[in-house]
Amino acid sequence: MIGQAGVSIFNEWFSNYWLVLVVKAGVVLGFFLVAPMVVGYAEHKVLAHMQSRLGPMYPGVFHGWAQLVADGVKFIQKEDVIPRAADPWVFSLAPAVALIPYIVVFVVIPFSPQIFALNLDVGIFFVLAMSSVNVIGVLMAGWSSANKFSLIGALRAAAQLIAYELPLVLAAASIVMQAGTLSLIGITEAQDGYWFVLTQPVGFAIFVVASLAELTRPPFDMPVADSEIIFGAYTEYTGLKFAFFLLAEYGGIVALSAIASVLYLGGYRALPGLGFIPEPLWMAAKIGALSFFVIWLRATYPRLREDQLQQFSWLALIPVALVQIIVVGLVKVAVS
């Protein structure tokens, strides 16, 4: 892999503009279809073993590795039910709106100085914007389902996003201030010698907690609290459309793990002394470690109450994130 940082490897291999475009789209889509499956399977197995169970053991013979493939085949066979009172167009469009933003996020995630699809100057702004579009799909799903549980779930998801997008963006802003760039590759390259988790551990904690809430993962999964509102906005969905929502959830875990890796864990950068391991593997390992942490939290913590959730964000996370920005700004000015 010869080439300078910031030039995509795909642009070096192919010169035709359209060919490059197709190859990049194929690679991004391929990654998006594989990585969430791996995380989903890991969730099956890790959750099971944390509860002293085995999890899936039969599909694919070896430790049920093909469980999610079997699930996918099952989802395809299911009847596609649209409730009579539902708004059919919005109802059918919602899974796509929930899913596609997470695919788009991977366009700018760098796996090495050369392996990426696009090096946007406003990379971090782009990924954070894209990862919050998902909730519009959820809101569409809940509103169009003509079901009170769906509606409550969707509004909870929206309220949660508003509350937790703020600390997420504030934490990311501190990183941008320290790195001095919005480009994801630039931020990774700026973590030369030390990762930003060392300088901003509080920011890292805020970012991870806010990501969990934005993904509506436990302990912040009130929008799909099954004991209260069945399955929230997804209650009326069946078959492939439901599968798309699940894929969006796992795609979201991978996407936000990738963003957190880039911002705080040095992205594709190796630990000192372990530089012989290729850079894409480092990136994959960091995404895997953060995804494992997300699953670990699900196995450990019960769900918060809805009002506790809002209280935690507005009274704890946001003030701390604001203080962090001030501190980073002061240090930045003092150093320069």
Place this chain on the structure above:
Amino acid sequence: MAIEEKDVRRRKASGLAVGQGLIKGLGVTLKHLLRPAVTQQYPKEKPDLPPRTRGVIALKEANCTVCWKCSRECPDWCIYIEAHKETHDPASGGRARPVKVLDRFAIDYALCMYCGICVEVCPFDALFWSPEFEYTTFDIVELTHEKEKLEEWTYTVPPPPPLERGAQEGAGG
């Protein structure tokens, strides 16, 4: 919803610092992750059942006196008993005795709810719990098992548990 004073959870004087419980919880789940799972993969390996598992009810035909107690106590009438009377000549003098002879004893396991009342009520130890549990069939009709099959299951009945300390041999009722 307004947050009132009683809703705010105060930290108990448990000696745990703030957040220490969260860390402990993570430790518990991690410990279980690293431990081998307790699942027994049943069709592949036999489950490790407690010795006195209530799998099926077995009949020791020689002990049955056809008193019909079990079938009358059965809450869902799943026990079929048919018998006839024979007159046996006395072995040495005296008059001939009528004897009940068991023709049919069947339990419909499609109806049985495994309450065990028949086993409890049997006055002559003819009915036993056996840990055998693999007797599913493709047809619900075949779940009615006759006395020959019930007799076979008596060979899977474990021996009675040892007496408790201080108990007297043969004193039980």
